Amino acid sequence: MILLESLGPEAKALVTDGQEVKAKQVLLRVSGDARSILAVERTLLNILSRMSGIATATRNLVEKLGKRSSRRRSHVLERLHLA
Numbered sequence: 001m002i003l004l005e006s007l008g009p010e011a012k013a014l015v016t017d018g019q020e021v022k023a024k025q026v027l028l029r030v031s032g033d034a035r036s037i038l039a040v041e042r043t044l045l046n047i048l049s050r051m052s053g054i055a056t057a058t059r060n061l062v063e064k065l066g067k068r069s070s071r072r073r074s075h076v077l078e079r080l081h082l083a
């Protein structure tokens with residue numbers, strides 16, 4: 001949102017950090033000058049896509065490790081490397 005607001009448009013997050021979202025769910029409402037919004041749109045979508053992918057991969061790993069996640073960090077990293 002800092003990127004958006006630094007260029008002029010106003011943004012309101014409709015979900016909280018870490019909240020699970022569904023397909024087609026609106027995450028952010030943006031208002032302001034169309035030119036300013038379009039200038040930052042692709043960058044914001046790329047950032048959102050990347051961060052969503054990281055969050056999904058992290059959730060999948062946590063689910064895969066299950067209760068084993070209490071093991072030492074180095075052991076967990078070894079297991080991930082071997083997987």
